[in-house]
Amino acid sequence: MSRVVVVCEGETEEEFVRDVMAPGFYGVGLYLEPQMVETSPGHRGGALNYDRVKLHLRNTLCQKSAPVVTTLLDLYKLDKRFPGFEQSKAIPDLGQKLDLLRRELHSDIVAAAGCQPERFIPYIQPYEFEALLFSDVSALTQVNPSWSKKSIERLIEIRAAAESPEHINDRPETKPAAHLERELSNPSYRKRRHGPIAAQKIGLAKIEAECAFFAAWLARIRELAQP
Incomplete structure (x- = not known):
C-alpha cells in the first residue's frame, strides 16, 4: 500500500482525513496519513505560519520512505507569507486564485526539498473545512x-x-x-x-459531488494508484 502524507490545518481536518477520507482510498491501495504542523513547542495545528509549514513539508519530503505529500489548508486567513498570496488578492475568480497559490506553493516547496515535482500535491480548501x-x-x-x-x-x-x-x-x-x-x-x-x-x-461521495475543487484534489490523489 502506498503512503500519502496529508499535512492538515488542524485537529478537525486530521480527524476528517483519518476517519472520512482514508477509508475511501484503502480499496485502491493508498494509505492516507494525516499530519499536523508544529506551531509552537508541544503544540500542533491552527494559525499556520508559512515558515513552519515549509519546514514541515520539506522535512517530510526528504524522508527516506519518500512518500507523496499533499496539503489540506484553509484559504481563509491563509498566512500572507505563502508564495503568491499578494498576487492572488487581485484575482477575483476563485479557481484562478487557487491555481496561482498552488503553482507558487508547489514551486517553492519542490525547490526547498529538492524532490521530484510529482511527489508534492498542494491543495488549499476554499474557504475553510466547514x-x-x-x-x-x-x-x-x-x-x-x-x-x-x-x-x-x-x-x-x-x-x-x-x-x-x-x-x-x-x-x-x-x-x-x-x-x-x-x-x-x-x-x-x-x-x-x-x-x-x-x-x-x-459521506465522501456527497461532498465530492457538491465541491468541485475538493473533488479534483481527490481525483489527483487517486491517480497515484494507477500503475
Missing part, C-alpha cells in the same frame, strides 16, 4: 436532534445563495463556520466536536 459540511445541510443537522427546523431552513438558504459550498465566502461574518456558529445552538456548533461527525454523516 464549506464541505454545506454539501448536505440535512445530514449536517442530524448531528444533534435539538438543532431546530428553523436553523436547517436558514442554512439551506445560505447554501442555495452560493454557487457551491466552496463559494460561501471568506468574510469573518459570512464564512462557512460563522454561519454554523450563528444558526446552530443548544448546543452551539463546535468545529472539533461536531465537524468530523457531520462529515461522516454526509
